[in-house]
Amino acid sequence: MTAATPEPAIQVTDVTKRYGGILAVDRVSLTAAAGEVFGFLGPNGAGKSTIVKLVLGLASATSGNIQVLGRPAGSLEVRARIGYLPETFRFHEWLTAAQLLQFHARLARVPARRRAGRTAELLDLVGLGARANERLSTFSKGMMQRVGLAQALIGDPQLVILDEPTSALDPIGRREVRDLIRGLRRQGVTVFLNSHLLSEVERVCDRVAIINRGRVVAQGALSELLETQEVDVRAGPGAAEAARRALSAEAAASAGAAAASGEDAGRSGEAAAHDVQVTADGRLRIRAASDAQVAAVVRRLVEAGVPVYDVRPVGDSLEDLFVRVAETGDA
Amino acid sequence: MSAHLIAGFTLREAFQRRIVLAAALLTVGFLALFGLGVWLGYRDLQSDPTTSPEVAASLIGVLLAGGLWSLNFIASMLAIFLSVGSLSGELDQGTLHAIAARPVRRSEIVLGKFAGFTLMLAVFIGVSASAMIVTVAVITGRLVATSWLAPPLMLAASMTLVGLAMAGSSRIGTLANGVMVFTLFSTALVAGVLEQVAVLLDNALLFDIGVFSGVVLPTRALWSMASAQLSDGGAFTEVQAGTTGALIAPSGWTLLVGALHLAVTLGIALRAFGRRDF
Numbered sequence: 316m317t318a319a320t321p322e323p324a325i326q327v328t329d330v331t332k333r334y335g336g337i338l339a340v341d342r343v344s345l346t347a348a349a350g351e352v353f354g355f356l357g358p359n360g361a362g363k364s365t366i367v368k369l370v371l372g373l374a375s376a377t378s379g380n381i382q383v384l385g386r387p388a389g390s391l392e393v394r395a396r397i398g399y400l401p402e403t404f405r406f407h408e409w410l411t412a413a414q415l416l417q418f419h420a421r422l423a424r425v426p427a428r429r430r431a432g433r434t435a436e437l438l439d440l441v442g443l444g445a446r447a448n449e450r451l452s453t454f455s456k457g458m459m460q461r462v463g464l465a466q467a468l469i470g471d472p473q474l475v476i477l478d479e480p481t482s483a484l485d486p487i488g489r490r491e492v493r494d495l496i497r498g499l500r501r502q503g504v505t506v507f508l509n510s511h512l513l514s515e516v517e518r519v520c521d522r523v524a525i526i527n528r529g530r531v532v533a534q535g536a537l538s539e540l541l542e543t544q545e546v547d548v549r550a551g552p553g554a555a556e557a558a559r560r561a562l563s564a565e566a567a568a569s570a571g572a573a574a575a576s577g578e579d580a581g582r583s584g585e586a587a588a589h590d591v592q593v594t595a596d597g598r599l600r601i602r603a604a605s606d607a608q609v610a611a612v613v614r615r616l617v618e619a620g621v622p623v624y625d626v627r628p629v630g631d632s633l634e635d636l637f638v639r640v641a642e643t644g645d646a
Numbered sequence: 647m648s649a650h651l652i653a654g655f656t657l658r659e660a661f662q663r664r665i666v667l668a669a670a671l672l673t674v675g676f677l678a679l680f681g682l683g684v685w686l687g688y689r690d691l692q693s694d695p696t697t698s699p700e701v702a703a704s705l706i707g708v709l710l711a712g713g714l715w716s717l718n719f720i721a722s723m724l725a726i727f728l729s730v731g732s733l734s735g736e737l738d739q740g741t742l743h744a745i746a747a748r749p750v751r752r753s754e755i756v757l758g759k760f761a762g763f764t765l766m767l768a769v770f771i772g773v774s775a776s777a778m779i780v781t782v783a784v785i786t787g788r789l790v791a792t793s794w795l796a797p798p799l800m801l802a803a804s805m806t807l808v809g810l811a812m813a814g815s816s817r818i819g820t821l822a823n824g825v826m827v828f829t830l831f832s833t834a835l836v837a838g839v840l841e842q843v844a845v846l847l848d849n850a851l852l853f854d855i856g857v858f859s860g861v862v863l864p865t866r867a868l869w870s871m872a873s874a875q876l877s878d879g880g881a882f883t884e885v886q887a888g889t890t891g892a893l894i895a896p897s898g899w900t901l902l903v904g905a906l907h908l909a910v911t912l913g914i915a916l917r918a919f920g921r922r923d924f
């Protein structure tokens with residue numbers, strides 16, 4: 316479905332952002348296709364919000380290029396087609412919920428005749444229909460975040476950027492937001508979802524990028540990322556070397572195959588260099604792109620005359636991937 | 647173009663904030679007192695056979711200048727409090743993020759806010775200063791025609807404060823900016839007094855310091871110009887000027903300096919805020 320759309324909703328190419336001495340974003344490239352729900356996952360301080368601000372033109376990149384809906388990031392035409400829920404979701408508290416939405420409807424250039432209707436609709440959608448005319452100063456954090464979500468949708472955007480949209484919500488609220496995101500996808504709206512919550516991303520996103528310390532360490536379809544296998548191998552001397560060679564050969568082979576089938580070959584190809592680590596107790600920690608790769612590496616080890624005593628899976632969920640990323644800075 | 651939306655929003659916000667309410671209440675009470683004072687004072691002066699009608703009117707002119715001076719001070723405070731956190735403060739609170747992500751130019755945010763503050767101050771100064779002038783005119787039956795130039799000049803004085811505060815707010819936090827603006831504001835006041843003293847003592851250095859302060863922040867100089875409009879050149883001009891205005895009325899250059907000052911401060915605000923990362 317997404318393949319039919321020629322231009323990606325967001326195309327970030329080799330972007331770096333420094334705040335004084337702090338390197339917030341380090342040569343990040345990522346692509347969110349039109350119509351998909353893209354999850355941007357990473358621990359606190361990883362650089363997620365920074366990327367979002369760069370995409371919106373709220374901050375300017377130190378270097379690199381960002382195209383949004385086919386135009387340079389930050390251009391007014393593009394902004395008119397984006398909805399954004401900021402991480403802080405702070406709004407002027409002297410406004411009522413309805414007034415906030417009406418104001419944003421005007422800013423988003425919603426035609427006058429549609430403003431009132433859209434406002435009522437969206438407040439109902441986020442469960443605040445009954446409190447439309449109450450001041451935001453009387454709202455709880457969760458209600459504020461809900462009103463922020465409605466605000467993000469007021470301009471009937473083509474692209475919705477949500478920065479940690481459920482941080483103040485209870486489990487029921489989180490589920491409602493997931494349903495809302497799925498609803499947007501059904502309407503063909505692209506959603507860019509920043510989150511440090513795996514469950515959130517795991518359940519609604521088509522594709523995911525994982526960022527840590529300003530660098531994207533993994534990116535791809537969720538199913539693809541979850542296929543990544545990590546195994547713990549106890550083997551004879553020379554195993555590390557042989558395993559590295561085997562992995563490179565396998566990666567090259569699958570990259571060739573992927574290129575032939577027209578898919579993105581970058582991920583499997585570039586990952587090979589650091590996919591074999593020697594743990595403290597002398598075991599090998601091998602990461603492979605798939606079960607088939609694990610099998611192939613073991614076969615090559617044996618063929619190279621390295622005895623293999625024991626192969627154990629280390630984990631295979633997004634959570635494992637995420638924790639690994641957060642701990643080591645490496646996927 | 648969305649600058650008018652930002653301006654309207656700023657105006658609405660100003661009305662929502664307690665400071666405007668406080669200023670309005672203060673002013674209403676103040677106007678009532680002023681009216682009463684003028685009425686009683688003028689009645690006493692009239693019943694005193696030794697005071698000529700001209701002298702009585704001039705004395706009332708001094709009262710008017712004093713009243714407007716207080717009003718100008720309230721307007722200055724209002725101008726500072728409204729705008730001192732208008733950019734940085736909102737950025738820090740995060741209330742500007744969703745707005746700035748809309749199809750709105752940064753310059754429209756700065757200019758829209760400036761326009762909103764200006765309109766707010768124009769209404770405030772326009773209504774209350776006119777009320778004072780009319781009060782005096784009705785009670786005394788005399789009106790110095792140039793008095794009507796005083797409110798626009800007072801507005802200009804407040805606008806330079808808004809410009810200064812917004813320039814600061816585009817770069818530094820609310821607290822630091824508040825300190826900066828108040829320091830300059832009081833320095834200009836003190837320097838204004840120095841300038842008057844300089845005239846009395848015929849001291850050139852002091853006078854230059856006063857003039858220089860008028861360039862750094864022309865608020866006080868613009869007020870002196872406003873105050874000078876209230877005088878019809880009668881006997882008590884000097885009394886009036888000594889208490890609230892200038893012994894020598896600032897020249898027309900003051901207006902030019904005011905305009906340039908505003909252009910520079912707004913230019914700084916536009917430039918700095920345009921580049922600022924959220």
Ligand SMILES: Nc1ncnc2c1ncn2[C@@H]1O[C@H](COP(=O)(O)OP(=O)(O)O)[C@@H](O)[C@H]1O
Binds near residue numbers: 337338359362
């Ligand atoms: N305005 C800023 N000034 C200085 N440093 C910043 C600023 N914004 C973010 N950073 C720094 O950039 C890094 C990434 O922050 P952020 O993008 O907010 O992370 P995340 O959203 O993933 O939690 C952090 O180290 C943070 O301290």
Ligand SMILES: [Mg+2]
Binds near residue numbers: 365
């Ligand atoms: Mg963040």
